[in-house]
Amino acid sequence: MSIVDAYSRGKRFVVKRPFVVVAAVVAALLIVDLGRRVAVGSLPVSQLGKFIWDGLVVGLSIGLAGIGLSMTYSILNFANFSHGDYVSTGAFAGWAVAWVVAGIGSSVDIGTLVLLGSVSTSELGITVVTAPLALVFGLVVAAVSTIVLAVVLDRLVYRPMRDQEGISLLIASIGVALALRYSIVFVFGQRTRGLTGLTAQYPNLVLDLTGSRAGGLLSFSEPAPQVPAFIVQLSDGTVTMGIHQIALVACAAALMLGVHLLLQRTKLGKAMRAMADNENLALVTGIPTERVVRWTWIIGGGLTGAAGFLIALERGTLSFQFGWVLLLLIFAAVILGGIGSVYGAIVGGIVMGLASSVSLVWIPSEFSNVAAFGIMILVLLYKPEGLFSGRTTA
Numbered sequence: 298m299s300i301v302d303a304y305s306r307g308k309r310f311v312v313k314r315p316f317v318v319v320a321a322v323v324a325a326l327l328i329v330d331l332g333r334r335v336a337v338g339s340l341p342v343s344q345l346g347k348f349i350w351d352g353l354v355v356g357l358s359i360g361l362a363g364i365g366l367s368m369t370y371s372i373l374n375f376a377n378f379s380h381g382d383y384v385s386t387g388a389f390a391g392w393a394v395a396w397v398v399a400g401i402g403s404s405v406d407i408g409t410l411v412l413l414g415s416v417s418t419s420e421l422g423i424t425v426v427t428a429p430l431a432l433v434f435g436l437v438v439a440a441v442s443t444i445v446l447a448v449v450l451d452r453l454v455y456r457p458m459r460d461q462e463g464i465s466l467l468i469a470s471i472g473v474a475l476a477l478r479y480s481i482v483f484v485f486g487q488r489t490r491g492l493t494g495l496t497a498q499y500p501n502l503v504l505d506l507t508g509s510r511a512g513g514l515l516s517f518s519e520p521a522p523q524v525p526a527f528i529v530q531l532s533d534g535t536v537t538m539g540i541h542q543i544a545l546v547a548c549a550a551a552l553m554l555g556v557h558l559l560l561q562r563t564k565l566g567k568a569m570r571a572m573a574d575n576e577n578l579a580l581v582t583g584i585p586t587e588r589v590v591r592w593t594w595i596i597g598g599g600l601t602g603a604a605g606f607l608i609a610l611e612r613g614t615l616s617f618q619f620g621w622v623l624l625l626l627i628f629a630a631v632i633l634g635g636i637g638s639v640y641g642a643i644v645g646g647i648v649m650g651l652a653s654s655v656s657l658v659w660i661p662s663e664f665s666n667v668a669a670f671g672i673m674i675l676v677l678l679y680k681p682e683g684l685f686s687g688r689t690t691a
Contacts, residue, residue, distance in 0.1 A: 343534030356650025365597030387602025391439025443602025635683025
């Protein structure tokens with residue numbers, strides 16, 4: 298390509314998409330300013346590391362919750378507005394079981410535990426360290442209960458309407474969302490409850506990158522009145538990674554890897570990708586489409602319920618509007634990544650999380666979500682189909 302051709306193409310691009318050019322210039326200036334702040338010391342490396350870690354935690358949680366929504370859209374071709382309440386349902390079911398398992402042998406009655414009633418979290422002491430079995434049981438039940446809910450609702454509501462237009466299914470999903478949300482209110486009530494207790498009997502694990510600790514590179518701190526954490530010691534401060542955050546990141550990464558292997562290495566995954574590309578052709582070639590739809594709900598529901606449980610574990614609180622509040626962020630991540638793309642949902646969630654967290658370098662925390670949605674809009678100006686260009690399922 299000659300210099301003249303390159304100049305002509307660049308000029309046409311600037312004329313057609315001036316906002317994209319302005320956004321690119323602003324992004325470059327922000328990156329330069331970020332480097333300058335780190336270089337002069339006005340932004341400690343430890344603080345930047347904290348922002349990045351928090352953004353990764355938020356991004357992976359949103360991405361994990363968005364996989365089921367993306368699968369539903371790519372294969373069933375409708376936006377499921379009840380998805381947020383699937384998140385809530387899985388979280389409440391899982392935590393009810395976690396409380397029961399953790400409360401075995403205590404003086405608290407089973408009914409109070411099941412309803413997440415007025416019992417002190419310090420009495421149960423639920424953390425990854427103190428009650429790992431309770432959390433494992435809760436995670437499994439959260440996934441299984443959401444799977445059962447998704448399959449039953451598909452049979453009762455969505456399957457009879459599958460030949461209708463997408464708008465009919467969308468409206469039906471709004472009705473399902475309201476029914477689920479106020480069913481949770483009927484059973485569990487409206488109050489926000491704390492989930493995990495604090496413990497002072499386990500020390501923090503410290504990774505010292507400054508070489509100043511007598512205990513060597515890895516050592517343990519004195520027990521602190523908080524949930525145990527992994528602390529990275531830097532010359533200008535520390536980056537604290539809570540044990541519940543680490544659990545969320547590890548579980549989310551493992552589940553995402555499992556989805557990748559299922560889509561790429563199994564016959565079911567290939568059938569799902571084929572159906573997402575062309576349902577009629579998949580039916581003609583002998584792919585059992587109803588079975589694929591059922592497995593879509595099973596896999597998507599399981600991931601959604603697990604995501605709800607893990608996000609509640611990391612946040613430490615739970616309310617009936619838990620999933621509804623997350624739904625907008627989940628939809629934004631799915632749209633940013635490319636609606637219908639599982640990998641797009643994951644990447645979109647991570648981008649949204651990092652944008653909302655790192656933006657705190659320049660703006661107050663109250664506006665962090667505004668920054669994330671701003672990033673989404675700017676990306677869509679350049680790639681309207683999302684980062685993964687509308688690739689379905691894979």
